[in-house]
Amino acid sequence: MTTATIDKAAPTRKVKYGSMSRDRAWALRWSYFFLVIFAIFFLTPPIYMFITSLKSSAEISAATNPWWVFHPTLENYAGLLTSNQFLRFFWNSAIVSIFVVTITMLISVPAAFALSRMRFWGSATLATGVFLTYLIPETLLFIPLFKMFAVIGDWTGIQLINKWYVLLILYPTLTVPFCTWIMIGYFASIPKELDEAAVIDGASWIQTLTRIFIPVAFPGIIAATIFAFTVSWAQFLYPLVFTTSTDQLVMPVGIITSLIKGDVFNWGQIMTGALLGAAPPLIIYAFLMDYYIAGLTAGATKG
């Protein structure tokens, strides 16, 4: 291939960037101002939690400066990490979240593919319907759902209430619609010619999904996975309503039911438990951050 070169050394005019950079400087100043305010606002609670978690119960109730630790101690951490009950909560949360993420992805990825690509009768309406389900809050649903599971238990003898696995049915009602919706957006950003090329190359629908769409939309799948994990890890209302025995509880509910005894608040351990509970999502975010950001912005622009 030959290429013609254009002489770019033609005389150039000095351009003033002064006002432009002044605008930029002001924009930056304002950005930093607000970012600092937001950072303080959002980081204060976890910092307060961390400080409190290092205090003994005596120091917490003493009338000293709450923002300083005078006698740091790891007794709260030691207490929780050696408590079989707390480890049980942690384990329940982990199992539930892993199962929910798996179930969610197994449903929502193929569902999104079908809704975005296999133009069948009513697929557009169905896609909107999926999104609308997500808009119904769980506070509206938990009583009828409880009644439903109770009736099912009476009829079939299958006991779902007060079992941790009831959450595997409940959580996907929150995660599947949203993840399906995210994935529909992702798949929509993949050019139509790509699946046409795959079809002509001899790929079936399943092969097009597994060998073209899933690899190409991988950042979107990561984003959906993180979302599903966060939702199921942090969910509070459903486990509070549907599980009561201590060995069936997940962490958010477990912490408040086991560490608040009547009107006695074991603040040190509550704070420690909350911090330890926040760790797994934090670690996952840290590792997958790059994918997540790419996931949130992809499809915004073509190319």
Add this chain to the structure above:
Amino acid sequence: MADVTLRKVVKRYDEVEAVRGIDLDIADHEFVVLVGPSGCGKSTTLRMIAGLEDISDGDIMIGGDVVNDVPPKDRDIAMVFQNYALYPHMTVAENMSFGLRLKRYPKAEIKSRVDEAARMLDIVELVDRKPKQLSGGQRQRVAMGRAIVRNPKVFLFDEPLSNLDAKLRVQMRIEIKKVHQKVRTTTVYVTHDQVEAMTLADRVVVMNHGRIEQIGTPNELYHKPATKFVASFIGSPAMNFIPCRLEDLAGKLHVRLTDRIAFPLPPARAARYQGIPRADKLLLGLRPEHITEAKPHPEPGVEAFETVLDVTEPMGMETLIYFTLEGAQVCGRVNPNAGAQDGAPLRLAVDLNNMHLLNEVTGVVL
């Protein structure tokens, strides 16, 4: 390798007919180009051959078998898309071998086919790269490679060069022609660019409003267009159309352009047009190269006249001239030394041996 036949093929979208009954026979090894303005149904026709669109009516046959209800993967065709449609997460070699891998070909066979295609397309050193590391021209080569390795019955090209810049387009055009000379696979190629159509095709199919206007070799379309649409679509600058009518003057048939200008027709033309009613509104079709500067000793059938030029466009090897006749803008091509200047008078000659006469109402070439 196979022939492709379309029998009264119709495509309807709800109420709109995109393709209105197309009959087309494409012989084995033939390179056929479908050309027409956007929305003329050429891409839809190609996609129906590929199986990406259902056909509403009629039959499509590949290699003698009706494939109306055969899914694309079983039609044994390969397609090259305008936007390349390469799989972004696969290397060039993986892109090219995807179809063969799905069909579980032996590894050695896949490798030899990919290597051969890469050599043919001059992309051997690129086989381990990802599409995003390639330029537009290279991507289009890979897309062609993906088609070649499959060794299909038919190649389908959907405006493959539209995304490339003008220079690369000329180069890839030659490349496509070379590939076809080597592999001789039956090819259907869609473009809106008449130059591409003329240069690549064994036969060109000119389409308009979902119908075929004319089928012919590039030269047939250029020299013997059947309709005004074909005459104006093929050739650049386009053919001139000047309002005129026939008149008998001094016992000879003349074509009258203006009150001042009437040319006697050459005997062969006069015989052909004798039966046309003299009152009919007609158009004189003349290609720009048949309007040149007047020469001292004109050949028979070449008639001279004087006009004032509006604009001239020096192109180097020739100068394009524009002037107005009966409200119609007319383009001619003259020698750069003929002295053509903006706003200046010039003595021109029209070659009536190459004239066309069209019915102004129906657009049919008479």
